[in-house]
Amino acid sequence: MSTTALAPKVRVLVGTGHRHDEILTPAALDFVGRLVDAFAQRRLDVMKERRRQALRLASGSPLGFPMVTTAVRADTTWRVAPPAPGLSDRRVEITGPPDRRMAVSALNSGAKVWMADFEDATAPLWDNVIGGQLTLIDAIERRIDFTTPEGKRYHLAEPDRLATIMVRPRGWHLDEEHLEFDGRSVPASLVDFGLYFFHCAQRQIDAGYGPYFYLPKLENRYEARLWNDVFLLAQDLLGIPRGTIRATVLIETITAAFEMEEILYELREHSAGLNAGRWDYLFSLIKTFGHRTDFLLPDRAKVTMTAPFMRAYTELLVRTCHKRGAHVIGGMSAQVPGKEPAANEAALAGVRLDKEREAEDGFDGSWVAHPGLVPVCREVFDGVLGVLPHQLDRTRDDVDVSAADLLSVRRIVGPPTSEGVRVNISVTVRYFAAWLRGRGAVAINGLMEDAATAEIARVQIWQWLRHRVIDRETVNRILEDELAALGAEDAWAPMDDIRALFERSATSGELPLFFTPDAYTRHLVKRAEAGA
Incomplete structure (x- = not known):
């Protein structure tokens, strides 16, 4: 696991902490430097394209399915890569920050996948960023057991009972200002991806899995293409076969909803499907069309997944993924079980209804934010999937979603x-x-x-x-x-x-x-x- 020597270009601009030297090795920083050298300018270019698209939409240009990629959508012959080891059955996935306590709880939770989240669930303090990388190495090496000062013990279960690890790096829009490359901050996405891949890719392969990722905040096919090229170079630099990396893209922006097939196509060799990022999707809708009165949303609690435009989004997601042989993973249930039985019962009933809708619509799995929600999610998907690992054969040919359907927000307009x-x-x-x-x-x-x-x-x-x-x-x-x-x-x-x-x-x-x-x-x- 080494790279050809580089003149040192990545500089650490902050004092090192406990065990930071295990992550910030010269070879690891050189590896990140190679990625930055190859892709930093393209990353700036896709950010400029985001701004141009935002200005076009704000000036009244219509949002629709791209005409230039009609052939990609019409071609029925291409499919994404088959599921990688540990990613065939994804009926329950749990998400959370990559701290030690969460890692042990999530890996032992009974979920099939744990998404270690460096983005939305991590405040990017330098110690959190590097500490998260240490957590992942320790989890893979099974040296993460610990006991709290209060005497509570955390230890990993047997390997065949642990969740598969996927890592969500920070989005393209964020910088890591504690690292510098040629006088500029390093893209945070390349830091999170690069450090994990350098230290853990071969470890995961040796354990029978692979380096797997969730990709956040993508807005179009060009951003997916950029990630795919990052994957190709990273694998080549470390001598890892192309296609070993797998990535699930969160469809959590309104513009990406119009390019689902194109995003799968760009990543097809490395694709592990798509996910419904519901809260960021609503956030994106307001960012994109907040200046228009016909996109005025009521209380967020009233904008449920049964709203017509949200139904159009999720049904198109299922149809698109299964048409291309890709997993489709449902949205987050964020309830936290408490001590009040009646409140817990009501919350779990709501989670159950949400997961039943997803499973019946054809989703292959769904997200939860707390280990206490894993059993209800698993029970719902067990009831639909049985012993099958997924329902990729449900192609949902009955679904026909138009651009107008995805943008039909006015049907739920109401005052806050x-x-x-x-x-x-x-x-x-x-x-x-x-x-x-x-x-x-x-x-x-x-x-x-x-x-x-x-x-x-x-x-x-x-x-x-x-x-x-x-x-x-x-x-x-x-x-x-x-x-x-x-x-x-x-x-x-x-x-x-x-x-x-x-x-x-x-x-x-x-x-x-x-x-x-x-x-x-x-x-x-x-x-x-x-x-x-």
Whole structure:
């Protein structure tokens, strides 16, 4: 597992922590440097194309299925690669940050797959980023067992009972400012992917699996093509056969929904299917069309997966994947079991209904955010799949989805409720407080909230303000109420930072596309020039 020597170009701009030297080896940094050297400019190009597309749509250009790729969609002969070892049966997948406690709980949970999430569920403190890489190595090497100061023991079950590991790197829009290449920050996606692949690809192959990934926030086929080329070079550099990498793409942007087949086509040698990223999908819809009154959404709790435009999205997803022999994985159930039996029973009943709809629609599996939800999800999919690992044979030829169907938001338009406004502000404030202190996944009001749910909460406030269905005075009053309540709960919460972040991301004239890049640079980057 070595690469040809490079002149050292990747510099670490922060002091090293405990065991960081195991990850930030010269060879690993050289490997990341090769990826950055090959693809950093193309990454900037796809980001420019995102901005151009956003401007076109904002100026009134229609969004539809691309005419130039009609032949790809019409060609019935191509299919994605067959399932890789450990990815044939994916009826239950659990997601969470790559910390040690979550790793042991997720791998032992009974889920078929654990998605170690460096993106939405991880606040990108440097220690979290490198600590997550250490967690993954330790999990694969089975040296992750530990006991908490309170005496609770965490240890891995037998290998045949463990979930398959998939890794979600950060999206193309994010930088890792603790690393520098030729004077510029390194794309965070290449850091997360590159370090894991360098250290763990061969380890996973030796264990009978492979290096598997989830790819977030893609907006079009060009971004999928870029990832595919990253995979090709990475495999070549380490002497790993092409096609060993497998990746599932989250369809969580409105523009990607119009290029599902094209995304599968670009990644077909490395594809492990598509996933329904429901909260980011709604977030993307508002980012893209928030200036239009016909895309004004009500409370997020009222925008369920049975809404016509969400049904069109998920049914097209199933049909597209199964047409091409690809797995399709359903959306997240974020409920966190608590101590109140009646509330738990109601929450589990809602999860069951959600999973029953997905299984009956043809999904091959679904996501949960907590180990306590694994049994109900597994039971539902067991009832539909039986002993079969998936239902790829259900091609859903009955589904016929038009561009208008995917954009039929006006059929659920309604004003926000006062409770919906307060909940969105409360969730945003509490999530920002956790994220600024290094926690990317946090239980709030019985739900596991992450960056995706915080994003939909804050952009809804922005959208409602823009269209004057709520006023700034009301938002400010609720904001101060929620900050006061947070202060009573947590005397150490950084109130001024939370307030400023909320104002910049939810109440400014122009909507920031993501809250994370600005907040990361302002609050989480801790540079201390090393080795200068």
